[in-house]
Amino acid sequence: MTKIQLSPNRLLHIRKDLSPFNISNLNYCYDIVKPFFNFICNNKSSNYWQLSIQSDQHICYQLYSKNKKLDLFSRIHKDLQPFKNRTILLKDIENISNSCLGCHHIQIIQNKLYIVPRSTVSNYETRSRSVKLLIKHMMDTFSDIPDLDLFFHVGDAVELPKELNDVLFNVPIFAFTKSNTMRRGLRPDALVLMPCFTLWGWPEVRAGRWSKVFQSILNASRQIDYEKRVPKLFWRGADTWKRTWYINTAKQYPNTTDIETMNWVRIIVGLSLSVSNTYTTLEQHCNYKHLLHLEGNTYSSRLKYLLLCGSSVVYDPIEHYEEYWYHLLENGKNVIFVERINNEIAFNKTLQFLQNHENVTKEIGKQGQQLVQNYLNEHAVSCYWRNLLHEYAKLFGYKPTLHPNAIYIDDFILSNLP
Template identity: 25%
Template sequence: MGEHAKVFHKLGIGRLHGLLSTTAFVFLVSFVLIAAFLNWMQIPIIQGSPLIYISRNTKKHHERVEVPLNCTHAALQGRKCPKNYPNVFEPEESSTKTCPDYFRWIHHDLQQWKTTGITEDMIERGKSSAHFRLVIVGGNVYVEKYKRPFQSRDVFTKWGILQLLRLYTGKVPDLDLLFFSGDEAKIMKRDYQGPNATVAPPPVFRYCGSEEALDIVFPDWTFWGWAEVNIMPWEDTLSAIKKGAERLKWEDREPYAFWKGNPYVAEHRLDLMKCNLTDKFDWNVRLFHQNWTKATQEGFKGSKLEDQCHYRYKIYTEGATWSVSEKYILACDSMTLMIKPEYYDFFSRSLVPLQHYWPIRRKDKCRGLKFAVEWGNNHTQRAQAIGKAGSKFIQELLTMRNVYDYMYHLLNEYSKLLKFKPTKPPKARRICVESLACPQKDLWRKFMEQSIVKSPSNKPPCELPPPYEPQAIQASVHNKEKMAKQVEKWETVYSNKQNDKKRWRSLI
């Protein structure tokens, strides 16, 4: 066999000689020889293309095998938690992306335990303040329930944590935490600070925080769906709101401030209802009572969040504490009129007044709302810019990937504070996606199927930024107060001018 024939034979093409014409055969051989040469030189066939390489060093990509929810009898027979999900985290990319600034608050929320650490005794003392205890050991999740929570908050919170473990499988550390899924604050600063404080506070996770409390802020259950009121998981809801906002241009929307909700959960909401349109006066607001019992009976026809973007301005007011409605209101690209909140969730501390929203004081809120609408209708470009900035913050920085990354970094930093090795509590039971989702029906099951993480991430979480310096936090608080007072001054000047006009008309 000749030298060329030997090469062809090694390349596996010698037998093609008899099947091809001489010209075609020569072309094929030339191509193979060139490819072999480029392979030896490690040169890509098409410059700039990351896909078409003939190289011995080309990295073999891991196949992303999807593992959907499997509730068949065969899958669950004999065990409620099938072992068919990957248990090793093998990202194909390295992390070069820094997390959004609101991740910096993680350090602040855990600051109370930086010096003492977290002991088993603290966990035991905090059990009376929690609805459940959640322990992760070796990637398995165990839950011990203490109280019956409101609706399905605890179920979807646990579901969210299970999705985190599926997204970053094998990466979430062992930990032991307490969770309160109600509204009121549980761990108050006044009980654990000062000369009379004798013990360190127990760490309790909760959906919101305040300046008076030490609760650790965690993303709320609605990111995976709120079945009782037919609010879909966050990705679907956000997409629907975005499409709803695009139906009507800002300048074509109703030139009033809109709010719809249950006013009976808090006194300040009942106070807000006094600002509604009457036969005698118009405060430039349109307020609607959301009757959830009636909405449920009617199939939630008039309760879709994506259908509530037809006003230029939307009002955010807290409920019993903070309200999950905040993210939905900001996402609409209408200028958000935020009645001064007393509570915050995990992302809202990075919102800036007059950049992402318009601040409204709690006292004399009717007058403040009327002025805000008047100002916006006379400064339409600036009002639109504030609305779009708030919406952009939600659309770009509050993605589900960032929600999961926040959860990961919060739990990872929390685990570093533990002074003991987490173990399964005697009364705890193991949970997994199958044990939580398979018994569910209707919307509960539907939302879990929509929000399930089917395969591990191919990239690691974003990089956690450093904590805020105390001076930066003080400056931020001072700046927010300064801008709120500036708005109050504008409002006062406007009110005085209106009164002067009334006096002038009375003289005429």
């Protein structure tokens, strides 16, 4: 079995003997170059990490598949199941390229990341660049990614020409979200879920680099004990059709809810922007015992931020749009699932439960926070990308070669390409 050895002289070695290597025994953990391994050095939950790169004992599996009930990577196998009996050929890559004109095309060749520019790609804010940087960040940590061609879409839904939305192509399209109960755009079994762009950063809504926001919300949650938080169900956001009922209904429960529309910008005066008086930072959400999570037009990426507060999160999955990690959610353990829209009696019962079972809701909030800490930290996201690409690459029946227009990721970052 091939193992990775990290030595105190800052070198990364490959060794082929079978003797165990305990990374936790290194005396110079802080000298290790790669931050992923610094994380392991500082992780005191295990006395032994075997760093295998060619088996299911890879460090990613050890960190995030120890609890089979909460296996981070089980979604990968579920999403790729429709393609297990298919083989991706070069003609299939050409077909998906012509069919999904809004898709971004990347290549990994000899463990280097390349971007294939396409004038037709769908772009919104910094989403596509964030996905590419997430993949680069993962590849800066792991040097064993197989050669592949990959197409991803950055829209809330993957919209193809109408006659193609029911096609199961030989090549999956990578996307942020999908619903198995609602149909919008491409059929859900043709999509493979990838980490959301917000797990790199979302500067447009003042949620910057995920690793920093992650720590900032955690710090805010530690500043106020659960018992001292405002005992209301809190929500702020844009008014979409899925949210209107909650916004209107909450007006009848002013003592137990604080649910209002929040516009990012209230008025434009010259070039200066005035923030709405209902604007609430992600950190300020931690001042409330109970937080409401509602879908947007499709999904809403806010759930992970809310869970980090350690407050109990009430989630109504109205159209059941999911991100890649939602299978880790457990009703009554780390989140409170409700389906209350247009049902005021049921909504009132939920509010009564929140008010009368503080010990239960406190524990749910604690477990929700722990879920994000364990499975959505920066290193877990890199591990998910790594394992996802390994499984995806197994579908290939041809050897990918570098596209003539491909741009190396370092050159791409220095360009103004999206």
